[in-house]
Amino acid sequence: MSRVLLSACAVAALTLAACATPPVQESPMAATPAARPVDYVRDVHSHARPEIARVVDVALDLAADFEAKRLSGTATLSITGQTGADEIILDARDLDIRAVRDAGGAPLQFGLGADDPLLGQALTIQLGRPLAAGETRRIVVDYATRPDAAALQWLNPAQTAGGRLPYLFSQGQAILTRTWVPTQDSPGIRQTYSARITAPDTLKVVMSAEHLTPDGEPAGPGLRAWRFRMDNPVPPYLMAIAAGDIAFEAIDERTGVFTEPSELAAAHREFIPTAEMVDEAEALYGPYIWGRYDLLILPPSFPFGGMENPRLTFATPTIVAGDRSLVSLVAHELAHSWSGNLVTNATWDDFWLNEGFTVYFENRIMEAVYGRDRALQEQVLGWDSLQDTLASLPPADTRLKLELVGRDPDEGLTDVAYEKGAAFLRTIERIVGRERFDAWLRGYFERNAFRPMTTERFLEDIRAHLVQGDAALEAQLMMEAWIYRPGMPSNWIPPVSDAFQPVDAAARAVFAEGAAPPRALWDQWNTQQRQRFLGWRPEGLQAGQDWLTPAQLAALDEALDLSDEGNAEVRFDWLQIGLAHRYEPAAVSAERFLLEMGRRKFVLPLFTTLWNEGDWGRPLATRIYREARPLYHPVTTGSVDQLLGWEG
Incomplete structure (x- = not known):
């Protein structure tokens, strides 16, 4: 049953003005996961060496200058590492680094390496004195972004729905966070973060974190400051910011929609099912640990359908169809709260671990909310799209486990990771049965929470907790063929939807027979x-x-x-x-x-x-x-x- 509940302010006033900001809400579970050793994997898309010294927390204090199209201020990094480590290597691309200091204000030596057009530069900072055993130390990087920072888009008022105020939003995946935050920009190096963002007082700032000051606070003439905190460690690509003419309306006590005021009513109507989706997702694979799940519907220039930034999915307005026919995208981004945000690919070679699991989970949410037939239709469309993709790619890129050294990780953002990955999981489900598969998958999320995941670790987990030494089952699953070989293995059975039979007949009549x-x-x-x-x-x-x-x-x-x-x-x-x-x-x-x-x-x-x-x-x-x-x-x-x- 759908949980479409009104917040206290909605009950009191039933007006948009009364519900201009979401309530501050704590995560229902301990914010910091239990400490566990992390076996870092070398990431060819990062200069960082986390096994020597790594960032564990980022505290931003930035001002947004819409005329200059720059964010400027400081990033205070909490770092730890091996005993005796005397330097740390960060990722930076097109950043103006002005100074680096220790927590007491003393300057630290730093240097920027050769500039790679894809990876940017290694920012190497000398720590002054070696790290002691178990020590966590803070360093402060004073910097500014550039107007052409690849993660940031600065919109003039004419590029927004309202046409009155400018707008800013970020998109960090896969390796673009380094263009606005100097940190170790690798999905396997999780970091908590906080932020104080100063912007013109005509705008509202939101981030993928808990909103500590939902209405902002005075920060000088014509300015307001907005504070945020993310206590669960996340990969840096999930740090996200937006600022503009933004309003909010609640769906229930933990879900709601942000967007421009003129678009809010339509967006809110479209995404009413979000509350039920969260309920169904929890029923499938365990508690939603991030507190709130809100949507930010961005201006039309947003480059993706959606981005699973924790607590605040960023989404394109192209999914506001008026009939809720495209809300599977919301189910997809919500599913990422488990597969991707909680259990994350350690490097972009293992991107399928994020997206294949998420497409599978998305379809299960859609089945729970809209029924088996709707879910099957979307499976078939995904299968059709995958066939086109498989035919267009070189064989090596049709494997789930990719080799992206020297390449932009965006080249792995194909239907192979999404649809072949989901097909692999559906094949396992079909062979072992849904009940047994669901028990394993729920345990997989619990066992590997906040852990950088590789394909090899996935195989270890499924063999230990599902296959359990059954040689006949191992052979039937054909896991190595799915992961390491091109194309589709022989044990895959394409999905079929009865709802498409009259459609196919009509298509043949029109396109082939001239009806x-x-x-x-x-x-x-x-x-x-x-x-x-x-x-x-x-x-x-x-x-x-x-x-x-x-x-x-x-x-x-x-x-x-x-x-x-x-x-x-x-x-x-x-x-x-x-x-x-x-x-x-x-x-x-x-x-x-x-x-x-x-x-x-x-x-x-x-x-x-x-x-x-x-x-x-x-x-x-x-x-x-x-x-x-x-x-x-x-x-x-x-x-x-x-x-x-x-x-x-």
Whole structure:
């Protein structure tokens, strides 16, 4: 049963103004996990050497300058390490390091290493005197970010829904936190953190942490300061900040929605199921340990669908469909509270441990809230997408365990980690039975909480606690084949949804036999069925080959209103068809779409399709991108720049 409860302020006033900020709420469990030895893994995407000296806490005191597009101030780092360690190595990229001091204010020597365009620089700090046994010491780094810091996007008022005030948000995954915080930027080096952020008093600041001052506090003429604390140690990529014209409305006593005031009512209606999702997730795999679970719906330039920042998921407005048809993204980011935030991949080579577990868990939440059939539909769509991905990647990149040395870890952000990883877990569930699998998975989260996880440690855990020496079961699971070999192992059974049978029949009739578009059926279908319909392709279709005539495209567009479709997922699927056929009305719709949002999932494939259309598509792609690029986050522009060979 859904827990849609009103907060005390809502009961008292039933107005938005009365519920402008969420209540301060402590985590229901001890904030600091039990101490356990950590076996650090060498991370090729970090300069840090945590086995020698490591950061355990970050305390930020920063001021946000929206005119200069800079955060500036100090990061006080609590460090510990081996007895006798006399230096610590941090990650920094495009940071202006002004000074480093010890806790007493005495200057410490530091140096920046060679600048790598991907990894940035090693910031090596001499500690002055060696660390004593068991000692934790504080050092203070005085620094400023640069206007082009890759983790930060500074929006002018025109780029927001309200159009009145500027906006700032961060996106740290995978290795971009080092562009706004000087720390050891590796997912295996967990750190608690706190922050005091000063900003113009017309804005509200939020972070992925407990909001200690939900309404801020005076900080001088025209300024307010906002304080935050995260007592559970998290990987640095989960440190996140946003500031802007932000309002809040509660869903129940521990969930709610932040967004711009003009967007709040629609977002709140859309995400009412969040409260029930938290309940169902806990029933599956144990207590939610982070206290609150809130959503921040960002301006359209946010590059991802969602980001699982603890206590405060950052999400794209493209999931506000008006009918709750895309709320599986919320289930996904919520599931990360266990798989990713609690048990985290030690390095980005093991990214599947975050995302494969999360896609599996997301689907279980969706099944619990919306039923088995809806969950199966989403499994099938994921399977279809995975087949396209497997066909497009080199074999080595279709393995779950990746080798990303010398590469941007974002190259591992494919459906292999997400959908193949989830398919692996579903295969284990099918073979051992759901009850037995659930018992193991709940124990897996408990045993490995706050531990950097590797594929090899996963195998140790599942063999010790599920396989338990059963050689026949080990052989049946084919775990080594799933993890270390390309493609899909022979024990995988693709998902099937009965709800897609009439959809497939209609698609064959329309696309292969020339039947009229099925408006009556379309109106009855849910979003997933519409996606399935638009995803149909003839068998043996070659790259660049048309499968529809101009008359068929026009009939589809007119009958189903596809170029003006409001659901972002459905519109994207249609635009991929239209652009691949050089259908001019789709080009007009694509231009509007690409100028309205910056979600990389949509932006990069659409520009890729345009680019592949040669003399017709490339001039169009160049013209649109020239106008759209300033609206996009660096995560998105980095991908599209490479595709288009963009030099500005």
